[in-house]
Amino acid sequence: MLDIFPGVRLVAPSENAERARAASYSLGSGRAVVIEEAARVVEREVQGGDRASSTFKVLLQAQGVAQVVHRGRRAELGPGDLVLLDGAQAFRMEMAPGYRQVVFELPRDLIGRRSSALFGRAGDTLSASTPAHSALSHALQGIVQHAPALAAQQRSGLLEVVVGLLSSLLGASEPDSSEDRRWLRARADLDANLADPGLNAERLARLQGISRRRLDAIFAAHGQSAERLIWERRIERAAEELSNPAHAWRSLIDIALGWGFSSPSHFSRSFRRRFGESPSGFRARAGRES
Numbered sequence: 616m617l618d619i620f621p622g623v624r625l626v627a628p629s630e631n632a633e634r635a636r637a638a639s640y641s642l643g644s645g646r647a648v649v650i651e652e653a654a655r656v657v658e659r660e661v662q663g664g665d666r667a668s669s670t671f672k673v674l675l676q677a678q679g680v681a682q683v684v685h686r687g688r689r690a691e692l693g694p695g696d697l698v699l700l701d702g703a704q705a706f707r708m709e710m711a712p713g714y715r716q717v718v719f720e721l722p723r724d725l726i727g728r729r730s731s732a733l734f735g736r737a738g739d740t741l742s743a744s745t746p747a748h749s750a751l752s753h754a755l756q757g758i759v760q761h762a763p764a765l766a767a768q769q770r771s772g773l774l775e776v777v778v779g780l781l782s783s784l785l786g787a788s789e790p791d792s793s794e795d796r797r798w799l800r801a802r803a804d805l806d807a808n809l810a811d812p813g814l815n816a817e818r819l820a821r822l823q824g825i826s827r828r829r830l831d832a833i834f835a836a837h838g839q840s841a842e843r844l845i846w847e848r849r850i851e852r853a854a855e856e857l858s859n860p861a862h863a864w865r866s867l868i869d870i871a872l873g874w875g876f877s878s879p880s881h882f883s884r885s886f887r888r889r890f891g892e893s894p895s896g897f898r899a900r901a902g903r904e905s
Contacts, residue, residue: 622667626656631712640762643771644725645670647759648718649677658707660861669807670702670720671733673781675755679714683707686738695743695752699736703806705859717759719777727803730782734803747784754780797823798833805841809849812875816841849874850889853882857894858901867894 629635629652636651659667674683676692683690683698685706690698700706702723710716726733741748758773765773804822808814819841820830834841853874856862862870871882871894886894 622659624658624660625654626658626707628654629712630655640759641767641770642719642762642777643774645719645721645774645777647762648720649715649759650718651715652712654710655712656707656709658705658861660705660859668703668810669723671723671726671737672700672702673719673721673755673777674698674700675717675719675752677715677717677756679711681708681710681714681716688738690738690740692740693743695749697741697743697748697752697755699733699739699741701734701737704737705861717755719755721774721778723807724804725774725778727807728800729778731799731803733781733785734806736785741785751780751784794833794836797825798837801830801833801841802844805845806848809845809852810873810875812872812877814845814875816845819845846885847889849876850885853886853894854890854897857898860902863898863902867898870894 631652634652636649637653638649640647640649674692674697676694676696676698678694680694681692683692683700683706685698685700686704690696692698702720741751743749743752755777758777762770762773801819801823805814805819808818808822811818816830817827820827823830825833830841834844853870853876856865856870856873857867867882868879871879876882876885883894886892886897890897892900
């Protein structure tokens with residue numbers, strides 16, 4: 616399981632380890648993973664730049680029950696229920712014996728282009744008692760059921776189907792305005808590439824296939840600057856890790872480089888400018904208040 620989901624930590628392994636099973640099916644640049652009896656408790660901490668950070672997940676509770684804590688929200692899952700997970704953020708999951716889960720990993724950049732409103736719904740529980748959610752649950756279970764018999768090219772086409780279902784049934788389709796769509800896509804690419812030290816406004820414009828001047832105009836229309844937002848988001852992500860006791864073992868330089876800062880001194884100056892104190896002082900204060 617640790618090989619399948621980078622950054623996940625086994626807190627309590629399953630007592631039925633001989634029944635543990637994990638099967639993965641590619642869906643183009645995404646995938647579906649079936650998990651049974653792999654663990655009782657798992658945790659995922661944010662790790663800047665790891666593979667999971669570039670994904671958005673839909674977790675389907677196919678059998679049994681589970682609890683998921685994500686973005687400060689607790690989801691109680693029964694058979695057929697779903698929960699949306701942002702791969703760039705932490706979660707904790709507890710499973711009862713006899714569970715079976717299906718995790719759809721969707722590329723973050725695809726979600727950003729097609730259904731960026733889904734990012735705001737991370738942590739939402741989609742109860743199977745709701746008709747739209749039940750329809751989505753049955754469709755996803757059908758995809759996994761037939762995936763082993765499909766050719767890779769056929770499975771690749773299912774990626775767009777899954778994203779389309781999410782958009783249609785959850786009302787998370789793109790806005791009508793082309794400028795708003797471009798803004799949401801730029802924000803999605805910005806968040807997905809924060810750990811890349813080479814990310815700046817010029818690089819973001821290239822990712823969008825537009826000029827730097829056009830990018831600046833799009834951000835200005837929303838009262839923001841691309842360069843400043845990149846800086847702010849990196850500082851915010853670093854602050855989240857500094858305030859998390861699970862990251863107490865990580866050095867300041869490790870966290871700084873993990874979120875794209877070029878040097879410890881650059882990180883320290885930027886952090887002090889944003890929070891009015893040093894990274895080490897912030898970490899110490901967060902530890903006292905936790």
